[in-house]
Amino acid sequence: MTFAKLKAEVDNLRPALSAEGLMLVDLFMPFCEAQQATIKKLEDKLAVTSGNSSKPPSKDDFKPTKARSLREKSGKNPGGQSGHKGSKSRLIDNPDEIIPYTITACPGCGSNLSGVSPDGFIRKQVEDIPPLKTIVTEHRIEIKTCPCCAIQWQAAGCPEDIKHEFQYGPRVKAISVYLSAFQFIPAFRTKQLLKVFGVNLSTGTLDNFRKSAARQLPEFLETLRFSIIASLCGFFDETGMKVKGIGHWVHVAATELFSLFMIHPKRGREAHDEMDVLTWFEGILHRDDYHSYHAYPQATHSLCVAHLLRDLIYAIDRDKQGEWADPFIKLLLQVKRQKVESSTSVVDRRWQGRHRKKYRELLAIGLKQNPPAVKEDGSTRGRTAQTKTVNLLLRLRDNEDEVLRFMTHALAQFDNNQAERDLRMNKVRQKVSGGFRSLVAAQEFMDIRSFVATAIKRQADPVEELVNLFTPGNCDYMKLARHPE
Incomplete structure (x- = not known):
C-alpha cells in the first residue's frame, strides 16, 4: 500500500477516532511518510539498469530486463543478404611452392604421355604457417694488435644501438x-x-x-x-x-x-x-552532461542524445511518464533519421522549426506533470533536490541547443559513441588483468x-x-x- 492510499484511509477514519487515537495517528503518520520515501528511493536505485541509464551491462543484476530496443527494424531476414559477397577463401595466383602431379603413361593402354600437352589442371591449395622461430644475428667484431705500434684495435661499423652483449x-x-x-x-x-x-x-x-x-x-x-x-x-x-x-x-x-x-x-x-x-x-x-565540461565555452557543445534516451526510458518504465517521454524518444529518433537521409547531414530548416516546437510542447507537458520542487522556506540559495525525472526535464529545457546540435550542424553526431568505444577497450583490459x-x-x-x-x-x-x-x-x-x- 502506498502512503497516499494509507493517508486517504486514515482521513476517512479520523471522525471516529478518539483524542488519543488522533494523537497516535499524527505521531506515526510522518514516520510512515518518511519510510515510504526511503522505500521509493531504494526501489528507484534497484530499477536502474544498463538499458535505462549509463550503468554498464556488467553491473546489471542477474535478472532479465524489460526489452526496449531503440533500434528501428530493418525488415531484413537474419544472416547474409541477397547479393552479399561471401568471405570464402580464394585460390592464390602466385603460391610459394607448387608440387606437380604428372601423368607419364596412360593407365588404360599404357601409351607414353610424356610429350602430350595437358588439357588443364585441377588446383588445390593448402595455406599454413611455417615453424615460428626467431633469427639471431651475431655481430662479430674483429680485434687485432698492430705488430708495429703494439696497439690493439677493433673493427668499426657495428651499429651504435647494439650496446649490450645480448639484446632483443x-x-x-x-x-x-x-x-x-x-x-x-x-x-x-x-x-x-x-x-x-x-x-x-x-x-x-x-x-x-x-x-x-x-x-x-x-x-x-x-x-x-x-x-x-x-x-x-x-x-x-x-x-x-x-x-x-x-x-x-x-x-x-x-x-x-x-x-x-x-x-x-x-x-x-x-x-x-x-x-x-x-x-x-x-x-x-x-560530451555527456557532467558539469566540468561546462567550463569550456569556446567550444560548440553537443550533448550525447543516447544518454538522454536511456534516461527517458527510465522515466517511462519507473515513473510512468509515457505521455510525454515516449513521443520525445520518437521525436529524437525522427530527427536522427532525417539527418542521416539528408544530403547535407543537416535537417531541413523548415523541419528544424517544427521539431523545436514539438520539443518544447512535450517538455511543457512533462514539467506540468512534474513541477520542480521548491524549498519550504522559499529560499533560492543552493540547489534544491529534485527527482530523476525532474532533473531530466530541466536538463532538456536548459540545454535545448546542445541536445539538438546534431540537427543543425553537419559534423555534430547523435551520440558520443566514438569516445565510449575508445574507452571500452580500457575497461576490457581492466577485466582481463585488473587495475x-x-x-x-x-x-x-x-x-x-x-x-x-x-x-x-x-x-x-x-x-x-x-x-x-x-x-x-x-x-x-x-x-x-x-x-x-
Missing part, C-alpha cells in the same frame, strides 16, 4: 608491447605465447619494453594533442580505473583519426586542464594505448608502427599523429 630486436619488443596494449594479454601469458617463437622473457624484461616504448612517445603525444585541438569535432569522456586499489579516471580525447588517453586521480576540471586539450579546443565538443600497480605504469600504458589506437584508426599496421618506434632513427611513425594532407 625491435620486432620482439613491438610484438610484446602489442600483445599487452592491444590484445590485453597479461604478462605471464605473454611470456608463454612468446615461447612459441623460442623467446624466453622475464616479467621485468616485458616491463622494460613498456617503459622503453613510453620514453619514445612524448613528441608523438604532443603532436597528437595539437592535432586533436585543431580538429573540427572531438569526443570526450572518462571512465573509472583502479590504481593500487584506489579509484582513478581514464580520460579520452578522440576524433575519427586520433585517440589520446590519460589517467588521473580526478574526474573533472583538474584532470581536463592537465590533459590540456579542452582548454584550447574550439570545435564541436561531444594497475602504480600510476607511472598506468600512464605508460595509456601513452602506448594512444599510439596503438591511433595507428588502427589511421588504418596502419600497429605492429609495424611499433617496430618503427623501437628502431633508432626511424621517425616514420610520427605521421600517424598528424592530420592527413
Whole structure:
C-alpha cells in the first residue's frame, strides 16, 4: 500500500477516532511518510539498469530486463543478404611452392604421355604457417694488435644501438608491447605465447619494453594533442580505473583519426586542464552532461542524445511518464533519421522549426506533470533536490541547443559513441588483468594505448608502427599523429 492510499484511509477514519487515537495517528503518520520515501528511493536505485541509464551491462543484476530496443527494424531476414559477397577463401595466383602431379603413361593402354600437352589442371591449395622461430644475428667484431705500434684495435661499423652483449630486436619488443596494449594479454601469458617463437622473457624484461616504448612517445603525444585541438569535432569522456586499489579516471580525447588517453586521480576540471586539450579546443565538443565540461565555452557543445534516451526510458518504465517521454524518444529518433537521409547531414530548416516546437510542447507537458520542487522556506540559495525525472526535464529545457546540435550542424553526431568505444577497450583490459600497480605504469600504458589506437584508426599496421618506434632513427611513425594532407 502506498502512503497516499494509507493517508486517504486514515482521513476517512479520523471522525471516529478518539483524542488519543488522533494523537497516535499524527505521531506515526510522518514516520510512515518518511519510510515510504526511503522505500521509493531504494526501489528507484534497484530499477536502474544498463538499458535505462549509463550503468554498464556488467553491473546489471542477474535478472532479465524489460526489452526496449531503440533500434528501428530493418525488415531484413537474419544472416547474409541477397547479393552479399561471401568471405570464402580464394585460390592464390602466385603460391610459394607448387608440387606437380604428372601423368607419364596412360593407365588404360599404357601409351607414353610424356610429350602430350595437358588439357588443364585441377588446383588445390593448402595455406599454413611455417615453424615460428626467431633469427639471431651475431655481430662479430674483429680485434687485432698492430705488430708495429703494439696497439690493439677493433673493427668499426657495428651499429651504435647494439650496446649490450645480448639484446632483443625491435620486432620482439613491438610484438610484446602489442600483445599487452592491444590484445590485453597479461604478462605471464605473454611470456608463454612468446615461447612459441623460442623467446624466453622475464616479467621485468616485458616491463622494460613498456617503459622503453613510453620514453619514445612524448613528441608523438604532443603532436597528437595539437592535432586533436585543431580538429573540427572531438569526443570526450572518462571512465573509472583502479590504481593500487584506489579509484582513478581514464580520460579520452578522440576524433575519427586520433585517440589520446590519460589517467588521473580526478574526474573533472583538474584532470581536463592537465590533459590540456579542452582548454584550447574550439570545435564541436561531444560530451555527456557532467558539469566540468561546462567550463569550456569556446567550444560548440553537443550533448550525447543516447544518454538522454536511456534516461527517458527510465522515466517511462519507473515513473510512468509515457505521455510525454515516449513521443520525445520518437521525436529524437525522427530527427536522427532525417539527418542521416539528408544530403547535407543537416535537417531541413523548415523541419528544424517544427521539431523545436514539438520539443518544447512535450517538455511543457512533462514539467506540468512534474513541477520542480521548491524549498519550504522559499529560499533560492543552493540547489534544491529534485527527482530523476525532474532533473531530466530541466536538463532538456536548459540545454535545448546542445541536445539538438546534431540537427543543425553537419559534423555534430547523435551520440558520443566514438569516445565510449575508445574507452571500452580500457575497461576490457581492466577485466582481463585488473587495475594497475602504480600510476607511472598506468600512464605508460595509456601513452602506448594512444599510439596503438591511433595507428588502427589511421588504418596502419600497429605492429609495424611499433617496430618503427623501437628502431633508432626511424621517425616514420610520427605521421600517424598528424592530420592527413
